[in-house]
Amino acid sequence: MINFGYSIHKDNQINMDAVSMELLEKVKKREPSVMMCMACGSCAATCSAAQFTSFSLRHLMLKVCRGQMQGLEKEAEKCMLCGKCQLVCPRGVNTRNVIIAIRSVLEEPVNE
Amino acid sequence: MTGKVIVIGGGVTGMEAASQLSAAGHEVLLLEQKKTLGGNVSQWDRLFPSLRPAGELLDHLKENLLARKVKVYFGAEVLAVARSGNQFGVTLTDGEKMTADALLIATGFQMFDARRKEEYGYGIYTNVITSADLEEIFRQKKGIKNPSGKVPQKIAFIHCVGSRDVKCGNTYCSSVCCITAVKQAIEVKEMLPEATVYCFYMDLRMYGRYFEDFYKKAQEKHGIQFVRGRLSEAVENPDETVMLKVEDTLALRPLRMSFDMVVLMAGMEVSQGTVRLGKLLDLHFADDRFIQPSNEHLLRNVTGSKGVFVAGTATGPKTIYDCISDARSATLAIDEYLKQK
Numbered sequence: 001m002i003n004f005g006y007s008i009h010k011d012n013q014i015n016m017d018a019v020s021m022e023l024l025e026k027v028k029k030r031e032p033s034v035m036m037c038m039a040c041g042s043c044a045a046t047c048s049a050a051q052f053t054s055f056s057l058r059h060l061m062l063k064v065c066r067g068q069m070q071g072l073e074k075e076a077e078k079c080m081l082c083g084k085c086q087l088v089c090p091r092g093v094n095t096r097n098v099i100i101a102i103r104s105v106l107e108e109p110v111n112e
Numbered sequence: 113m114t115g116k117v118i119v120i121g122g123g124v125t126g127m128e129a130a131s132q133l134s135a136a137g138h139e140v141l142l143l144e145q146k147k148t149l150g151g152n153v154s155q156w157d158r159l160f161p162s163l164r165p166a167g168e169l170l171d172h173l174k175e176n177l178l179a180r181k182v183k184v185y186f187g188a189e190v191l192a193v194a195r196s197g198n199q200f201g202v203t204l205t206d207g208e209k210m211t212a213d214a215l216l217i218a219t220g221f222q223m224f225d226a227r228r229k230e231e232y233g234y235g236i237y238t239n240v241i242t243s244a245d246l247e248e249i250f251r252q253k254k255g256i257k258n259p260s261g262k263v264p265q266k267i268a269f270i271h272c273v274g275s276r277d278v279k280c281g282n283t284y285c286s287s288v289c290c291i292t293a294v295k296q297a298i299e300v301k302e303m304l305p306e307a308t309v310y311c312f313y314m315d316l317r318m319y320g321r322y323f324e325d326f327y328k329k330a331q332e333k334h335g336i337q338f339v340r341g342r343l344s345e346a347v348e349n350p351d352e353t354v355m356l357k358v359e360d361t362l363a364l365r366p367l368r369m370s371f372d373m374v375v376l377m378a379g380m381e382v383s384q385g386t387v388r389l390g391k392l393l394d395l396h397f398a399d400d401r402f403i404q405p406s407n408e409h410l411l412r413n414v415t416g417s418k419g420v421f422v423a424g425t426a427t428g429p430k431t432i433y434d435c436i437s438d439a440r441s442a443t444l445a446i447d448e449y450l451k452q453k
Contacts, residue, residue: 014360016369028335035331038316039340039362062363065337091328 019067023105027064030101036091037061043085043095053078057085057095064102073106114138115213115450118202120190120389123151124432125424126218127173128439133216134180136447141210142177143188145385149174151220157250159432160288160295161326169432193392198419198453213453214419214446215393217403218439219385221425224274224282224378232273232376237348239264240374242273243289246296256303260352264307264372267300268356269293270343271313275379284400286379287429290317293377294330301334309336310369312343312358320431341367346374380429390426393417402428413442421446 027034037058044056055078063072076099085095114137119130122144130142148154149170156166177184187206193215194201200212226234226242233240239258241249249256258264271293275286290313297309311330316338318324330336341358349355353370360367382401389395390403395415398404403426406414413421423442424435 012365014363014365014367016367017355032332035335036328038331038338059363062360066360066363066367068363 014066014068016066020069021067023069023072023102024064024067026105026108027098027101030105031094031097033091033093034061034064034098034101036093037065038091040090042088042090043093046084046088048082048084049078049080055079057099060102061098072102076102076106113451113453115453116211117141117214117216117446117450118143118200118210118212119216119218121151121218121220121385121424121426122146122149122184123218123220123424123435124153124169124173125220125435125439126151126216127170127177128436129216129218129423129442130182130184131173131176131180132440132443133446134182136443138447138450140180140182141212142182142184143190143204144184144186145189147186149177149184152223153432155244155247157247158295158299160291161320161322163295163299190389190392195419200419213450214421216442216446217386217389217393217395217415217420217422217426218424218442219389219426220383221380221386221429222383224280224286224381226273226376226378228280229273229277229376231345232270232343232374233346233348233354234376237346237354237374238352239348239354239372240346240376242376242378243292243296244378246300246375250299256300258373260372262372263304265304266308266353266369266371266373267297267304267310268354268369268371268374269297269309269311270356270374270376271311271316272342273376273378274381276314282379282381282400284429285317287317287319288431289377289379291320291323291326293375294318294323294327294336296375297336298326298330298334301330301336309334310371311336311338312341312356313338314340314342320433339367380425382426386426393420395420395422400428402426411445413438413445419449421449 044058049055079099083096116139119126119142130140134140189205191205192203274280318327340361344357347355354374355370357368396404405412423438
């Protein structure tokens with residue numbers, strides 16, 4: 001095929017009518033403070049893992065809130081659970097527990 | 113010395129100022145265009161952030177007017193103002209004439225007409241309403257139904273409708289809509305705990321005392337979701353739900369979502385009454401079309417026209433707290449002026 005130098009990309013739009021909020025609901029049950037994020041980015045700025053990887057807790061939590069499951073498991077693995085984010089969070093989000101909750105919900109068998 | 117003061121506008125600002133001026137010993141006449149007092153606040157069910165009934169506040173203000181024996185003239189619209197020396201001769205549209213030593217303009221704001229933001233579909237799509245329409249639903253005390261007649265399960269609040277928007281000619285912040293959205297979102301969740309509620313905002317301006325706590329409560333207790341992104345357009349689906357298109361600017365991705373009911377947080381604009389009166393009295397209007405006081409810090413209630421004072425939202429968007437403070441501050445300015453005479 002001739003390479004024209006461009007191709008059709010996947011639709012970038014988040015369609016909230018088509019996503020499932022199941023993960024968020026489950027994480028919320030285990031760690032209700034996940035709802036209190038106001039996306040200030042303190043957690044991502046202080047994150048030790050973020051110095052060497054593309055990890056961002058702010059972004060991870062946003063993905064959970066928007067039902068964006070793709071690549072989430074791999075993302076959540078990057079955290080070293082050092083807890084620095086919890087020290088700096090102005091909303092008192094239990095960030096470590098949010099990560100642990102996300103990991104354990106994602107590990108659950110699908111048809112539980 | 114005491115004098116005769118005409119307060120024009122019977123909203124919270126005019127009511128409070130009239131009581132305070134009367135308490136200071138002046139003869140006060142309060143003019144109200146409508147048949148009832150309370151202005152814009154009388155359309156509201158409960159007030160932020162304590163959820164105190166608006167009627168309770170208005171009752172207090174009315175009681176004060178009664179106790180101070182303030183004369184209230186209903187259905188009063190100013191037709192002309194003539195000045196002779198330090199005295200004003202005011203003529204109403206019904207022919208009534210009266211005199212005063214000082215005038216206080218408390219003719220306030222009017223809500224932005226959300227139909228002007230056509231792409232949001234107010235007046236076009238069935239289930240797009242305004243914050244004032246939602247207050248009316250609350251006031252009816254018959255539960256929440258969308259205009260289609262269904263109990264809504266997905267509700268969106270749209271911040272900054274007619275505010276911070278050069279396309280509407282309003283570049284300013286209306287200062288009360290963010291906290292009103294949070295208040296109304298919480299009230300909706302209290303009535304419909306199973307409902308999904310989203311707020312779409314550009315910034316959340318939670319500047320007042322307890323505002324931030326109220327916002328936190330909305331997230332923590334009620335699970336209300338906040339999406340940073342201004343509504344670009346709304347589309348009505350065949351089932352009369354409304355599909356919103358925004359950019360989730362924190363995710364850096366466009367987002368769409370359908371709702372059973374969309375509430376537009378209409379902002380404040382200078383009222384027609386304020387404009388008409390300001391023109392009659394040759395007052396200075398600022399770029400935002402609200403009245404410009406003589407000095408923004410020290411003479412906030414004084415206008416360029418001697419003996420004419422201004423208070424409340426006629427000088428820009430304000431909360432009720434600020435209106436009450438401004439009414440009292442205007443009272444002091446008028447009292448000082450009349451004593452010097």
